[in-house]
Amino acid sequence: MIQEFKIKQEMCEIGRRLYAKGFAAANDGNISYRLNDKEVLCTPTLICKGYMKPDDICKVDMAGKQLAGRKKRTSEVLLHLEIYKQDPKVKSVMHCHPPHATAFSIAGEDIPTCVLPEVEVFLGPIPTAVYETPGAQNFADTIRPHVGKAKIVVLKNHGTVAWGETLEQVFWWTEILDAYCRMLMYAKQLGRVERISVPKVKELLDLKERFGITDDPRRMENADLCVNTDFGRGYSEPACGCPAPESSPMTPPASLLPTGAKTLDPATFEQVVQEITERIMAAVG
Numbered sequence: 001m002i003q004e005f006k007i008k009q010e011m012c013e014i015g016r017r018l019y020a021k022g023f024a025a026a027n028d029g030n031i032s033y034r035l036n037d038k039e040v041l042c043t044p045t046l047i048c049k050g051y052m053k054p055d056d057i058c059k060v061d062m063a064g065k066q067l068a069g070r071k072k073r074t075s076e077v078l079l080h081l082e083i084y085k086q087d088p089k090v091k092s093v094m095h096c097h098p099p100h101a102t103a104f105s106i107a108g109e110d111i112p113t114c115v116l117p118e119v120e121v122f123l124g125p126i127p128t129a130v131y132e133t134p135g136a137q138n139f140a141d142t143i144r145p146h147v148g149k150a151k152i153v154v155l156k157n158h159g160t161v162a163w164g165e166t167l168e169q170v171f172w173w174t175e176i177l178d179a180y181c182r183m184l185m186y187a188k189q190l191g192r193v194e195r196i197s198v199p200k201v202k203e204l205l206d207l208k209e210r211f212g213i214t215d216d217p218r219r220m221e222n223a224d225l226c227v228n229t230d231f232g233r234g235y236s237e238p239a240c241g242c243p244a245p246e247s248s249p250m251t252p253p254a255s256l257l258p259t260g261a262k263t264l265d266p267a268t269f270e271q272v273v274q275e276i277t278e279r280i281m282a283a284v285g
């Protein structure tokens, strides 16, 4: 019982951090902890995660039936239970709406790998689960393909869900991912995203194994180390499907282009240089 109370206290502390970081607005998000193979502690519905007390925490069975707690359990507990059922090692699950990571899924951008050492070592590839209306079992089912292959997943147009062995770990995974997504956005605003080379990523994966983290799916499946490389393109290529601008600073005015030419290919460029040179020579001579 003392142990259970301590876990409830820790859930409240993690809730405070979650709310302070802006990962869960108003009553968003939910946290759970598996006590044993029959009982799971979870946060109640309609409560701000920043102001929970141990008494607010509910207890459910593995089917989601409420066993204890004066408040109604979160409707999203089915998502948590699906992860516990799929992987017996998982002790804690956290779902929330961190803005930067969620923005990637809203924009239809998958999270790239091979950019930041911490992400390679602690998270590995971060998949995006397909969209489904939150709350019911079909929403919980969207996570199933990713359990055992990732530690944190972005839920399309919704948020993230992280799982691990402790409450603190699932908060860390979320915090690392959202900080990473913020850095990617800043880098892309500056121009582009440059990647770590494949041999250097291999060194990071070796380091990861020396830390005792042996579950990177890229090693297990011998898959590509660097995925979702499209994010590095920067703004030089239009990403919106809109037409490219008519002229760029390198394109001379239409009056200087040979009749009928619209673009400046290498042959036209030569012609234009020739023409300008002749006009200058005529003017000075």
Ligand SMILES: [Zn+2]
Residues within 6 Å of the ligand: 028, 029, 076, 095, 096, 097, 134, 158, 159
């Ligand atoms: Zn949600």
